Amino acid sequence: MRVVLTVAESESRPGGVASGAGVQVRPDPRCRLPGRGAWLHVSLECLDQAIRRRAFTRALRVEVPGNRLDCDLVREYLSAHTTE
Incomplete structure (x- = not known):
């Protein structure tokens, strides 16, 4: 599953550095959202490992x-779409 980063306009700064409050990773199951994406297995275990490793x-x-x-959005999506 593809995930993308969303940043509120008021939160972004030059150089790809975000202030933190408006930064969110969201699921992109249709692979259509703009921006750099990352790939993740469809499992909560994989999400936890990616968070732990700062992937x-x-x-x-x-x-x-x-x-x-x-x-949180990725966790909610995985909870709804997995049977772990």
Whole structure:
């Protein structure tokens, strides 16, 4: 499954650095959202591992203070679409 980074207009800064509050990773199951994407297995275990290893910040090439990205939308999508 593809995921993309969404940043609120007021939160973005030059150089791909975001201030943190408006940065969110969201699912893109149809692979149509604009921007750099990252790929993830459709499992909550894989999501937890990607968060733990900070894979999204590397794959999406973004710097977020404290390396904390909001992945709630991806977690909700996976919870609804998996039977783990």
